[in-house]
Amino acid sequence: MASSRSPSLNMLERRLSTSSISSLTEMITNVASSSSILLSEEPAEVVKEEELRHVPMKLDARRYKAPAFAEELLQLFRSLQAPSWTNPDITADKVQIRKVSGSLTNAVFFVSCPTVAHIRIMLLRIYGASSGALISRPKELQTLHILSSRYHFGPRVYGTFENGRLEEYFDSTTLTADEMKDPTVSGWIAARMAELHSVDIELLEGTSPKNRGEGKGWEIGVKRNVQKWVGPARNVLALPNMPEDVRTELDIERFCVEWQRYMHWLSAVEDLNGGSRRVFAHNDAQYGNLLRLAKPKEGLPGHRQIIVVDFEYASPNPAAFDIANHFHEWTANYHSSTPHILDPSKYPTPEERRNFYASYLQHSTFAGHPLITPPGAANEIAKVENQVRAWSPASHGMWAVWGIVQAEEDLRNNVTEPEFDYLGYAICRMGSFRKELQDLGIGHSLE
CATH class of the missing domain: 3.90.1200.10 (Aminoglycoside phosphotransferase (APH), C-terminal lobe)
Incomplete structure (x- = not known):
């Protein structure tokens, strides 16, 4: 139910995946996340996976519209060596950040650079402070990494940071x-x-x-x-x-x-x-x-x-x-x-x-x-x-x-x-x- 029950981007929508109904169709295209509740100010659990790159920095989802957020994001992408994002033509003012959901479990964003050719869209997931109440973040990350890298299931994870991870974006509905x-x-x-x-x-x-x-x-x-x-x-x-x-x-x-x-x-x-x-x-x-x-x-x-x-x-x-x-x-x-x-x-x-x-x-x-x-x-x-x-x-x-x-x-x-x-x-x-x-x-x- 929830994905999250698993509400999921789409609804919960009821479980951990949901968004507001008025704009849900657009917001939820391509991703599924979780129930909508404002992120707490409490620190989220640091989640790492041994085989993935990790950057010791945190992002504040509430500041995603601020110019400084784009600067931090670009630094993060380059440190994680996100595919195509090491291109020197990319500057913070060219980065577009679209919020897909804000929830107890995650805040999810699509990040792009449309004015520079051949730059891949990325999916940024920032964990909510209470995200560990119903699920194990370390276990989820380990599972997602094994499924994507060995079985080609789900999105590839490009790396992690202190309170989130960077994932593959699918051109899909x-x-x-x-x-x-x-x-x-x-x-x-x-x-x-x-x-x-x-x-x-x-x-x-x-x-x-x-x-x-x-x-x-x-x-x-x-x-x-x-x-x-x-x-x-x-x-x-x-x-x-x-x-x-x-x-x-x-x-x-x-x-x-x-x-x-x-x-x-x-x-x-x-x-x-x-x-x-x-x-x-x-x-x-x-x-x-x-x-x-x-x-x-x-x-x-x-x-x-x-x-x-x-x-x-x-x-x-x-x-x-x-x-x-x-x-x-x-x-x-x-x-x-x-x-x-x-x-x-x-x-x-x-x-x-x-x-x-x-x-x-x-x-x-x-x-x-x-x-x-x-x-x-x-x-x-x-x-x-x-x-x-x-x-x-x-x-x-x-x-x-x-x-x-x-x-x-x-x-x-x-x-x-x-x-x-x-x-x-x-x-x-x-x-x-x-x-x-x-x-x-x-x-x-x-x-």
Whole structure:
């Protein structure tokens, strides 16, 4: 949900990716970021990656219109040896800086020099002071670097500075909700998801031969996130200005009991029917985090036109969780008057799901080999459908807790008309979580 849930540039838009609705379409083209809240004055965590260039300087996102900011930026680009930006013809007065988003997670800018030929546009990301509350910045950077440099997924990172990083810019447009549902584009998204799910978890998690695998070197992200976020969610719900009816409806203690019952149920189902394959998952495949190249290279496979961005919530997870989470994004409209409300009637139909599964399975590999052959496709499609149904409530539950945590800033600042209604979003996802538990036969009264 958030990329950030992962709100993402596009909305959240609801999670960590959002912008103001009036200008969102333009602002969010080509990038996906996070929820809109002013940056705090508190220092952000310094994040480095061993294989990347790093410059010990900080940028103040609030000063981006000042001439001095352009001077500092040009110095930074040259120190990081950003492609094409060492050209001596570039001067600070020629640098154009366009703000794409300002948020709790990031402030994102497109930086260009249109009056000098052959200068690449750069994407500048300045971290918000509170960006580490829900995600690990060091882990995100490591993941992004490995995925882009070894697997050609996502934007290349050119280097880091004390409170941000410099990334590759794609000449692309962000998918719309309708485009995401087009059968051809949906198949492309499935293919890209399958390719991501085929990368080596152990490489991305940095495990050794002695601590490989689930429960040893890593835990699946949805369980870890809920466990990590429940405490902060309790604190938010305990704030004195939290509406009592909201506190009662969300009922975090009831959720904890329901979540544990659901986890036990999942464990039993997976033991009986075979578990969903553990993969490295994006976990926030909403349309705001999916770009389509404006000018794809000749001969490029169709699905490679889709560029996946915002890996803030990426982690090991069941493949079925990532697919289920994506399907729930079909029900979201982050450009509506109620962007925090999901519409279950928009959930993909059986035919639309089969289209997605067929492409996903066709492009899936495991240990370097195709996951299935055509004769086994029907059985595999049915198997994946059952696994997606089983893991579907987990998406609702995780983002419900996320929404509660995200509401803290607005509550503490007594914001009466927030840009995005995080509590309303949490209520929507919590209600869907509990309904799906009932549908699966896991009621609140279950002992």
